[in-house]
Amino acid sequence: LKRCRKKGEVSVTHLKRYSLISRLEAVMGEFSQRGAGLVQPVRSVVPLQKHGGFLGLMPAYLAHEDILCTKMVAFYQREQGSSLPTTQATVLLFDPVSGVVSAVMDGEVITARRTAAVSAISAKLLMPRHAEILCLLGSGHQAVSHYEVFTQAFTFKEVRVWSRSKERAEEFARAAGGPVTVCPSVKEAVEGADVIVTATNASEPLLFGKWVKSGAHVAAVGACRPDWRELDDDLMRDAVVYVDSREGAAAESGDVILSGAEVFAELGEMINGSMPAQRDKTTVFKSLGMGIQDAVSAKLVYDKWKSQQ
Ligand SMILES: NC(=O)C1=CN([C@@H]2O[C@H](COP(=O)(O)OP(=O)(O)OC[C@H]3O[C@@H](n4cnc5c(N)ncnc54)[C@H](O)[C@@H]3O)[C@@H](O)[C@H]2O)C=CC1
Ligand SMILES: O=C(O)C1=NCCCC1
Numbered sequence: 001l002k003r004c005r006k007k008g009e010v011s012v013t014h015l016k017r018y019s020l021i022s023r024l025e026a027v028m029g030e031f032s033q034r035g036a037g038l039v040q041p042v043r044s045v046v047p048l049q050k051h052g053g054f055l056g057l058m059p060a061y062l063a064h065e066d067i068l069c070t071k072m073v074a075f076y077q078r079e080q081g082s083s084l085p086t087t088q089a090t091v092l093l094f095d096p097v098s099g100v101v102s103a104v105m106d107g108e109v110i111t112a113r114r115t116a117a118v119s120a121i122s123a124k125l126l127m128p129r130h131a132e133i134l135c136l137l138g139s140g141h142q143a144v145s146h147y148e149v150f151t152q153a154f155t156f157k158e159v160r161v162w163s164r165s166k167e168r169a170e171e172f173a174r175a176a177g178g179p180v181t182v183c184p185s186v187k188e189a190v191e192g193a194d195v196i197v198t199a200t201n202a203s204e205p206l207l208f209g210k211w212v213k214s215g216a217h218v219a220a221v222g223a224c225r226p227d228w229r230e231l232d233d234d235l236m237r238d239a240v241v242y243v244d245s246r247e248g249a250a251a252e253s254g255d256v257i258l259s260g261a262e263v264f265a266e267l268g269e270m271i272n273g274s275m276p277a278q279r280d281k282t283t284v285f286k287s288l289g290m291g292i293q294d295a296v297s298a299k300l301v302y303d304k305w306k307s308q309q
Contacts, residue, residue, distance in 0.1 A: 021117045021153075023296045025271050027062065028118070028244065031292055032268025037063040040291045042247050052077050054225070060291030061096065068096040069295035071107050075224070077201050080165065086201055087111065087141065091298045103302050107294070112145035114297040115289060118267070119219035120149045122242060122285035123195055125270050125277040127217040131194035132157040137186060137207065137230075139163035139172035142199035142221050147176055150195070162189035164200075187211050198222055198230040203254075209234030218284045220255060228254040231284065236261035239284040242270065248288045255286055 030038055039061040046055040053076035061068050073089040089107025094100065123131075134156040136143045143161065151159065159176070162183045163169035173180040183189035190196050190211050198207055199221045209232055212218065218239065223230040236259035243249040243263050249256045256263060265275035267285065 020113060020297060020300060021121060023300060024114065024117050024293055025121055027292045027296045028121070028266075028268040028290075029271040030062075030064075030268070031245070031290070032266045032272055032274070038292065039063075040245075042245070042251050043289075043291070045252075048074075048076075058289070058291035058294060060295040062292065062295055065296075065299070066096050067295045067299050068094040069291065069298055070094075071111075071291060071294040071298075073107065073111065073289075077203065091294055093295075093298050093302055103298070103305075105298055105301060108141070110294055110297045110301065111289070112141050113149070114293045115142060115221060115287060116145035116149040118244065118287060118293060119146055119197060119221060119285065120153050121271070122219050122267055122283075122287075123150065123154065123217055125267075126242070126279055126283040126285065127154075127195045128215050128279065131217075133160065133193040133195070134158070135160045135162070135183075135189050135193035135196045136172075137162050137189065137196065137198045138200040138222070139165070139168045140199065140201075143172060143197070144175075146197045146199060146219070146221070147172075147180075150197070151178060156195075160189045160193065162186050190216075195219070200230060202230050203228040205229045205232040207235060208232045209236075209238050212239075212282060214282055215280060216282055218282075219287065220284055221287050223254050224252055224288050226252055226254050226257050229258065231255045231259075233259045233261075235282075236284065239282045240264045240278045242267055242283065242285045244268075244285075244287055244290050244293075248290065249286055252288050253286050255284075 044057045056073045059070040071091045075087045089111045091105040091107040093103040095102050160181045160183050161169050169182045173182050196218045241261050241263050269275035270277050
């Protein structure tokens with residue numbers, strides 16, 4: 001990908017070469033057609049009230065490719081400074097003929113990479129044509145994977161990071177493969193940014209519409225509970241809102257539910273061409289994560305492993 005890029009150019013066409021991205025595009029397009037060949041219920045979530053956590057179950061069956069998969073993901077809101085991870089996932093692949101489990105995989109990398117790859121698809125379609133500034137809010141696992149995928153797929157003049165812990169943001173910047181500006185506040189970080197990724201465990205809005213440049217694209221990855229927020233009402237109501245799944249957003253996204261914002265389209269509808277990409281407007285892609293994304297990602301990993309046996 002890096003070889004294909006010219007300075008200052010968004011190398012959107014080269015995204016196709018990134019096989020995870022093209023697999024995700026295909027399956028999300030198919031999902032938005034609501035055909036019988038793809039079964040994915042809305043995530044079941046078991047609250048662990050006593051421990052401030054949740055266990056999510058994410059099954060999916062892709063009949064055309066005969067992929068049967070489920071992910072189990074535990075996610076928590078931890079106290080600042082806790083050494084425990086906030087998100088832990090395990091992915092099971094089955095032989096759909098017999099129901100036998102063919103693989104048990106750690107889901108950390110799959111979750112990190114597929115989420116960032118889906119956000120990159122949203123950015124490819126929705127960010128300003130000559131996007132120069134990428135801003136990451138949060139410095140955890142998703143911020144790292146978004147940095148990696150976004151800087152491989154696109155060319156930015158500047159990458160900024162804000163985190164509620166300045167030390168973590170500085171650590172993030174040191175570990176990044178290129179220059180990253182650490183910003184002291186969300187407001188300063190997002191000012192003039194063309195693409196903003198929110199990847200935090202916040203449950204109250206931290207990104208306000210009044211700070212966001214008109215025409216910017218926001219990929220909102222956190223706030224995956226119906227009463228959690230990352231984005232304020234102004235941003236949600238003024239932007240054109242895209243989601244990964246309408247049913248998922250209606251059940252789980254506090255940013256969608258509590259703001260009363262209208263969902264304009266699913267990412268898959270844009271991919272299929274049945275709904276337009278309103279690139280000239282301020283856009284929000286509200287990501288919640290889907291079992292079908294894990295299924296195609298796990299199959300890629302499994303096939304690669306199999307080919308090496
Ligand atoms: N949309 C999707 O498909 C997926 C979404 N997620 C969600 O993405 C978010 C980030 O996940 P990870 O990077 O794995 O978590 P992480 O724990 O590695 O990083 C979380 C980041 O959020 C920051 N943070 C925590 N509480 C905050 C608050 N109240 N205000 C501002 N910043 C805060 C932390 O300092 C850290 O920088 C979580 O909400 C997680 O549930 C995770 C996986 C998939
Ligand atoms: O899709 C996922 O995986 C997750 N989504 C939201 C919460 C954490 C994991």
